[in-house]
Amino acid sequence: MKLINSFGPNPRMVRMFLLEKNITLPLVNIDILAGENRQSAYTQKNPTSQTPSLELDDGRVIAETVVICEYLEELHPTPALIGTTSVERAEARMALRRMELNACEYLYNGFRFGAGLELFKDRIRCLPDAVEGLHAKGADGLKLADTLLKGQTFLCGNRLTIGDLVLYCCIDFCASAGFKVAPELTNLHAWFERINSRPSATASLSSNWSEIGLRG
């Protein structure tokens, strides 16, 4: 099994997940800035051309960041970043989806159609006129995060779970691309510093992130 890896917040999230779970996997790096993920050698493996993906020993490929994490959690149940019971898993998945669908997807599209437009405009359909609105929708999602985090260490109480890593990697990346998180979201800022101080946060960054100028 090997992880097809690249620069970017989603591959970083999987690397952070691996570090938190003490899983070691061979990484095969591809250059997304040069469009290597849009070449047929890769799109035959993952038709959406997104990274990362996980290539199994029999050649099957599992794509989609969160799906890769769910698969790895099944193979390596502890430490649990999703959960050890059905209810725990449901709580972690619920927190994850609330963050993904209310915040991260809007913020990532705000990046792709805005600060990242030069890279994306010839690769996917971009909606540059919608950037301001998408950022505002993402900010609404972060306000929800701030509310859910009130009195809690992590999104799921005292448990660090997958949603924390997904939201952290998204905010850290988008902030490095110019998105401003509202200062009044004090629960969110405190939570961010908690995640940011974990060894996995720094160790998961790409080796060339500072050269690129984005935290992915």
Place this chain on the structure above:
Amino acid sequence: MKLINSFGPNPRMVRMFLLEKNITLPLVNIDILAGENRQSAYTQKNPTSQTPSLELDDGRVIAETVVICEYLEELHPTPALIGTTSVERAEARMALRRMELNACEYLYNGFRFGAGLELFKDRIRCLPDAVEGLHAKGADGLKLADTLLKGQTFLCGNRLTIGDLVLYCCIDFCASAGFKVAPELTNLHAWFERINSRPSATASLSSNWSEIGLRG
């Protein structure tokens, strides 16, 4: 355990999932058109105010359509609509996410900010100017679905899985609100008719769908 249920494509998807799995659950109906889901009696249970949600016997509430399905599949493993092995589950979740993030989320926002604007404009931040672009993004996602369905019965080969239900309920709803699926997507149209002819497709519709004029 009871399902807090309403009109709408997401509650319908859970009802269709229950029917396909032969699970019977007590349903408690709330009136989303009248905004009952925005009242504190419900938002205390689900702060995003979305339906459906699953209330457990101990009072805990599991929200988010797909999370409810994952939880129910763990309690009732057969017939499997996600999978019986780690790889099967990964394949089903991958197909699901490709459809949700590339098609359904755009199409639902296209509805909320467009045909559904009167209902949503005072409830959530709406981006009416983005509707055309969102529909075009959704159409790109349906083109991906058409490609993935080539030579296949369902999104995961011969297995009916959760992604088929999520995509079907989305397309059926959005089409009833005026969205046009491109006629050249022949694999997708053939797949749609296959799902549409299942007894669960009709049986999962709300009793008042035709009065409302939308297939949810």
